[in-house]
Amino acid sequence: MNKFKALVQLQVRSYGLNKLRHQSRGKFIGVLVGVVLLVMMAISYLLGIAFLLIGMGLASYVPSLMFFLSSAICLVITFMKGSRFLFGFNDFDILMSLPLTPRIIIAGKLLGLYLLNLLFSLLAIVPAMMLYCWHVQELVPLLGAVLLVPFVPLLPLLLGLVLTTVISLIASNFRYQQLVVVLLSLGAVIALLAGSFSLTGYDSAEMNQLLRSAMAQMERFYPLAEVINKGFSGQPLLLLLFIIISVVPMFLFIVILDRYYLSIHALLTVRVKKGHFKLETFRQRSVFSSLLMKELRLCFSSSLYVTNSVIGAILFLAAAISLPFAQGQLSAALPPGSSIEQYVSWLPYIPCLFLGITTTTSAAISMEGKNYWQYASLPIPVGKIYQAKLMVNLLLFFPPLWIGCTVLSIAFVPTAFSVFLLFLLPTCFCLFMCIASLKLNQLYPNFKWVNEQQVIKQSLPVLLTMLLGLVTTVLAAGSALLINNRVIAVLGTSIILLALSIVAWHSLQKRNAFVE
Incomplete structure (x- = not known):
């Protein structure tokens, strides 16, 4: 347990917290002010969306939309971390030389990234749900949201890691691996954008109908949003289904990853040299x-x-x-x-x-x-x-x-x-x-x-x-x-x-x- 705790602490400190602790007072205040401003702008944006839904008579969609946006944020964060978060990181040889099993290394890194995603989930869900509870004059939805928040980052975390790992595995078969990873990653982002634009294929002159159509499209695109919506609308057992759907795939992912971790790492880090020696004159370029x-x-x-x-x-x-x-x-x-x-x-x-x-x-x-x-x-x-x-x-x-x-x-x-x-x-x-x-x-x-x-x-x-x-x-x-x-x-x-x-x-x- 002490080894696992030390690994998680190291992972969390790599996010810049340890460096921030030792900054000068001026730099620390500057970073703190910048972070507070960004957080306030993000919360204000999400609260604005919740206000819009409540004002248009669509308050019942607030929980599902906030959970959807939180999942999207977690997916983007995980995707941008890249496959090197789990495989091919610089201190792999150091960690593997320590008396640590692959399962501890995997769990430590996943927990560090999970805590980061959990922080964003809390910021995205809790303030909007407080507004929702104020509107419906009930405190139960807020308690339910707080209980569900720890499970929200699991599926986006799993999907993001799988996507980046698959992209890196495909790129490992090519000579210019990093260039292929870049192109595939940008292609995935563009495909995600194209999918999001396709969800707006409706034309209505009424803003209320536009929002209803958008919410319906969101539930078709993200079925768990419908589960959340019904769970907060009088079917609390569906919230338990959301927890099960979030936990079981992540558990299976850790079990499979523990078994094939070293093999996947070897496939991602192997370098195949393909070329022929040819004697040529040096090419000269300007500085x-x-x-x-x-x-x-x-x-x-x-x-x-x-x-x-x-x-x-x-x-x-x-x-x-x-x-x-x-x-x-x-x-x-x-x-x-x-x-x-x-x-x-x-x-x-x-x-x-x-x-x-x-x-x-x-x-x-x-x-x-x-x-x-x-x-x-x-x-x-x-x-x-x-x-x-x-x-x-x-x-x-x-x-x-x-x-x-x-x-x-x-x-x-x-x-x-x-x-x-x-x-x-x-x-x-x-x-x-x-x-x-x-x-x-x-x-x-x-x-x-x-x-x-x-x-x-x-x-x-x-x-x-x-x-x-x-x-x-x-x-x-x-x-x-x-x-x-x-x-x-x-x-x-x-x-x-x-x-x-x-x-x-x-x-x-x-x-x-x-x-x-």
């Missing part, structure tokens, strides 16, 4: 080209790094391609008497919502890890190194951004100048976020990480990047409301973002993060 190729190899060496970094751009591209086919649904969702044309001037702000989620540069410096000494010893201006890291981000972000803007301009934008504004603001915003997040990583580098998740998902620069993207987008949209002139607002915001980008770039070149 910048060599740095760029090195940065691209570093970026694509980690499927988690790529998918976590470009997810915002992929989401925008998928949304932009889908919007022209959903004009009927958009028109039905608008207030009476308004049309899509009245909201076209707000299109330049839509890409900013997605591009501000994360960037490659928020972890580009820290990803060097123990190899940071290479850049510290090479006679290369640090500006060229930063240029290569910025270029990787722009090469990954600009193509989907411009393709998405092109689709939106063809479908919605009537004039050439409006098209120019649609491209201008997101491009300037993307450039600003790219440079600003690299500056944040320069201020808070971490070369001593053990697990790449520490710098890709849990580091302070990544959190600050998300917060900066959200705040910048809100300020830009708020200025447009105050000025009440979209053209002047877009042009002025773009100029300000370009000026801030130039200032941040000059500040970047004054410090070498690999030496200090």
Whole structure:
């Protein structure tokens, strides 16, 4: 039991809690404020959904929808962790050399991830269920929700681990394994988005009917939502069925995984060299080209790094391609008497919502890890190194951004100048976020990480990047409301973002993060 407890503590501390404990008071307060703001925004969003359902007379769907959203959040978290969470992690040899059985290692890692998902489930379900209980004037539903919350993350955790493991097993048969993992992971995300858009294949002018249709589609897509709905509507035995359905598959998964754990690990970590020796002359590249190729190899060496970094751009591209086919649904969702044309001037702000989620540069410096000494010893201006890291981000972000803007301009934008504004603001915003997040990583580098998740998902620069993207987008949209002139607002915001980008770039070149 002591071994298992120590392994779980190590797993939980890898989420950045141990590092946060030893930060300076200023950094600790900054991280705490950022986390509190993000939590408050997430809870406010979920409470807003619950208020909408109650206001439309659909309060009975609040429990099932909150459980569905919680499961979706847990699935995304588990999926983004990747197969390296259970297999192929860096300290595998160390753990296997200790007097630990595979079952203890599996249970310890699963419990660590389960606790993280449980925290998000509590935040997603409990506040909304408190609002629901206040509406129905009963306390029993809240008690039932609290009892069910520990079982909510089990099925999403199982599904996410199976998906990432299968993707990695498929990729292990190819030469460029990490690239295949990246493509399959992005394909899974796009397929999930396509499935979610297909659920909105209804057209009704009444918002109430739209919501009822959406809830019915959700129950068909996620049958457990119907079980939850009926369980809180007078059939409490169905809640017991939900617990059984959640626990039994996870138990079977642990038993099967315990038996084949080492075999699966070997399949995922084996490397097959296929090639022929050929004597050729050395190819010569410029310094910048060599740095760029090195940065691209570093970026694509980690499927988690790529998918976590470009997810915002992929989401925008998928949304932009889908919007022209959903004009009927958009028109039905608008207030009476308004049309899509009245909201076209707000299109330049839509890409900013997605591009501000994360960037490659928020972890580009820290990803060097123990190899940071290479850049510290090479006679290369640090500006060229930063240029290569910025270029990787722009090469990954600009193509989907411009393709998405092109689709939106063809479908919605009537004039050439409006098209120019649609491209201008997101491009300037993307450039600003790219440079600003690299500056944040320069201020808070971490070369001593053990697990790449520490710098890709849990580091302070990544959190600050998300917060900066959200705040910048809100300020830009708020200025447009105050000025009440979209053209002047877009042009002025773009100029300000370009000026801030130039200032941040000059500040970047004054410090070498690999030496200090």
